[in-house]
Amino acid sequence: xxxxxxxxxxxxxxxxxxxLLFLCIPLFNVIGFSNHKLEAVLHGLGATITVIMSxxxxxxxxxxLRGKKGAxxxxxxxxxxxxxxxxxxxxxxxxxxxxxxxxxxxxxxLMYRSPEVHLILMEYKEFVSLYPLPLGIxxxxxxxxxxxxxxxxxxISGIIALLITLFWICLLVGLAFGLGLTKLKMV
Amino acid sequence: xxxxxxxxxxxxKETKQRKTGEIAAILLSVWLGIAATTLTHLWSYYNPLHAxxxxxxxxxxxxxxxxxxxxxxxxxxGLVVWLGTWxxxxxxxxxxxxKLKPWTIGFAVAFIVNLIILWPTxxxxxLWWPSLPNxxxxxxx
Numbered sequence: 188x189x190x191x192x193x194x195x196x197x198x199x200x201x202x203x204x205x206x207l208l209f210l211c212i213p214l215f216n217v218i219g220f221s222n223h224k225l226e227a228v229l230h231g232l233g234a235t236i237t238v239i240m241s242x243x244x245x246x247x248x249x250x251x252l253r254g255k256k257g258a259x260x261x262x263x264x265x266x267x268x269x270x271x272x273x274x275x276x277x278x279x280x281x282x283x284x285x286x287x288x289x290x291x292x293x294x295x296x297l298m299y300r301s302p303e304v305h306l307i308l309m310e311y312k313e314f315v316s317l318y319p320l321p322l323g324i325x326x327x328x329x330x331x332x333x334x335x336x337x338x339x340x341x342x343i344s345g346i347i348a349l350l351i352t353l354f355w356i357c358l359l360v361g362l363a364f365g366l367g368l369t370k371l372k373m374v
Numbered sequence: 375x376x377x378x379x380x381x382x383x384x385x386x387k388e389t390k391q392r393k394t395g396e397i398a399a400i401l402l403s404v405w406l407g408i409a410a411t412t413l414t415h416l417w418s419y420y421n422p423l424h425a426x427x428x429x430x431x432x433x434x435x436x437x438x439x440x441x442x443x444x445x446x447x448x449x450x451x452g453l454v455v456w457l458g459t460w461x462x463x464x465x466x467x468x469x470x471x472x473k474l475k476p477w478t479i480g481f482a483v484a485f486i487v488n489l490i491i492l493w494p495t496x497x498x499x500x501l502w503w504p505s506l507p508n509x510x511x512x513x514x515x
Contacts, residue, residue, distance in 0.1 A: 314448075318408055335391075336391070
């Protein structure tokens with residue numbers, strides 16, 4: 188008997204379960220202790236969905252690099268969608284930052300108890316998390332304007348993959364540092 | 375007939391051939407925008423009394439800028455430098471052919487250098503650490 192599942196079924200199962208469970212992490216805050224639930228949950232959900240999407244974007248660069256027909260088109264529209272999510276999450280992040288640095292907020296609390304958390308982790312994260320916006324838009328614009336010159340092994344497809352890799356790294360810095368910060372002190 | 379069509383299609387593709395300078399313009403403007411946020415951040419640590427007032431002014435187009443703080447000015451500086459230099463470089467550098475290898479390596483190295491300088495223990499070691507609230511007799515820092 189042949190297997191009733193193929194490789195695609197397993198990959199889709201893994202992606203769906205990972206997405207569902209990762210989305211639970213910010214959603215747990217709905218029944219949590221945050222004083223600013225709306226901003227916190229929206230920023231957390233935005234960041235989680237963005238990172239999940241950016242993983243798909245990074246995976247879509249591989250067929251693009253191999254020059255598979257139609258791969259660049261798929262990559263481009265998924266990347267534009269992720270770019271919109273990046274912008275929305277940055278806006279939610281700015282909104283949440285008000286509560287973070289407000290009177291008796293986590294910034295003050297951390298500066299008195301463990302200044303490193305604010306001075307090192309937060310100060311780094313808030314800037315690195317902005318980088319995916321120009322990186323992602325740069326890669327998407329290059330994909331659009333140079334779509335007729337994308338050949339396997341070409342410099343331009345390599346540059347697009349480099350930009351997307353840096354885009355993904357910076358997003359993951361934002362997610363890992365953000366998750367770590369909320370573990371130490373909730374906004 | 376068919377040959378004619380292929381010829382025409384080839385011509386269309388040829389006119390759409392973009393200059394490699396456009397790619398260099400994109401890489402440079404992205405890095406300059408990123409460097410602008412880093413520089414304004416270091417400036418606000420180096421000279422907070424002077425810098426933060428100006429940064430707040432720059433950021434005052436963002437709703438609730440007064441509560442988000444000088445960060446809005448740093449974001450604005452990055453956005454304006456990125457988009458501004460992109461527009462200028464697209465119409466200048468974007469019209470010529472450049473060698474992509476040095477631009478790619480240069481961008482990757484400069485990006486990593488920025489990530490290292492931005493790590494707070496690095497720039498605080500070069501500048502100084504801010505006074506901490508619980509190390510001063512009066513409390514506030």
